[in-house]
Amino acid sequence: MTEPPIEDLLRELAPQVLGAVVRRFGDFDAAEDAVQEALLAAAQHWPDDGVPVAPRGWLIQTAERRMIDQLRSEHARRRREDVAVLREPSAARVTDQDDTLALLFLCCHPALTQASAIALTLRAVGGLTTAEIANAFLVPEATMAQRISRAKQRIKSSGVPFGMPAADERSARVRSVLRVLYLVFNEGYTSSAGHHLHRTELSGEAIRLARLAHRVLPADGEVTGLLALMLLTDARLPARTTADGELIPLAEQDRTRWDHDLIAEGNDLILGAVAGGAVGEYQLQAAIAAVHDDAPRVDDTDWPQILGLYGLLERMTGNPMVSLNRAIAAAMVSGPQAGLTLLDALDERLAGHYRLDAVRAHLLEMAGDTATALRHYRAAASRTTSIPERNYLTTKAARLRTQP
């Protein structure tokens, strides 16, 4: 079995090696397969033979040999003359950082569905195997292999070049990358309760990729904001579930169990990003997370500041889920009635969404209207699609019912 240090090294080198091979051969699809094979060969041989002096060069050479073998056999089979045209290494100085960034842009291309972009990014940039990705998303390996292969076909057919997007496209393309990394993080974080504990590895992987993105785009405030958001959220993971995997809401978490190193790192990042001006969505979310994480006890939470930040975020995004969170903040600042009034404006846009019922139940409980709160907790429990959330909401309803 591979020792973790070798695995870490391979995962770190994966995008650099792939970038170099794609740059030389131009065929992303085939290059990606060849690099996976090279990584596999390294994972098999290095633990016994030792890590080569130049591991990156070893991987590139191995992957390129596979490419050439493959091109030769295709060439012979199809008797085509024009297949194996090797590109000369570009004269321009191309750094690993450029390659990594170009790969991120390619794998998160808006032409791909989100599910395929996620899978492709984890494999091509993250260096995960198809089996690992399939396992993390709880689908059969053959299904995941097909999803990845179709994503690569889509890239090929859409003619997206490997390289930097044009300047006018760039910020939209960065947003696509951030969206994919955010979804990977959420997939891991929100499913960390219940039976699927191994899925928390996904949030770790998202953080690793966000660090990578931050390294190649250090001046982009939203990239920094997303990394900070992930760290500040992930810091609470140890306190977020009971030993049996049941959910503990933020207000009831044992804050001494939060990871204070991650909080410090997230705080530094978000402070630096906000100081740079042009505040975006992820920076605001990170700032909100930072305010929560700064409070040693729930009663110390600076709710007026959170309310202000949600107000900015609401104006920026128009997202009703943000409005829902603003209603909670308003209730914490001015009392439950203020929050309930804000919720009334969301009835239409969030009709039937369990989160609206859950928040309304919570605010009604704060207001002392137990009977109506109970009704909304039950409605929320019957409509959620998450088992830990259903367990939590059902238990809330039961507690309220048995209260004197």
Add this chain to the structure above:
Amino acid sequence: MKFLLLQNYQGGIGCDVPMSDWAPQDIKAHIDFQHTVNKELLDKGELVDAQGLAGPELAKFVTFDGVGSPVVTDGPFAEAKELLAGYRMVDVESAARAVEIAARVSAAPGPNGVPIQQPIEVRQVMSAPSIDL
């Protein structure tokens, strides 16, 4: 041999009260029991999959005659209790073992720890033909 053990929303003989009306500690005991059963099946190498389904409120029935638009029916459904609530798939040595697991699941604790006796549907998953067929 693979078996699906299916449960719907019908309460058992031992309990016909919705879970949100149970005492909190009874809910906890029930949830813990489900985790324990899954853990046991996993440890024995018998668990293939265990899933709970989102509630009948989110269920839809779809029919289509191949032309025009499909007919999609939303709830609430009169027969909601008969809808599937969740399942376990197990890979076991014998049908008897599948029945044994189903029996354990049926005796999940309800209010005051009394087994709810929910009916568990045991269905064998069809497999490849035997070699000498």
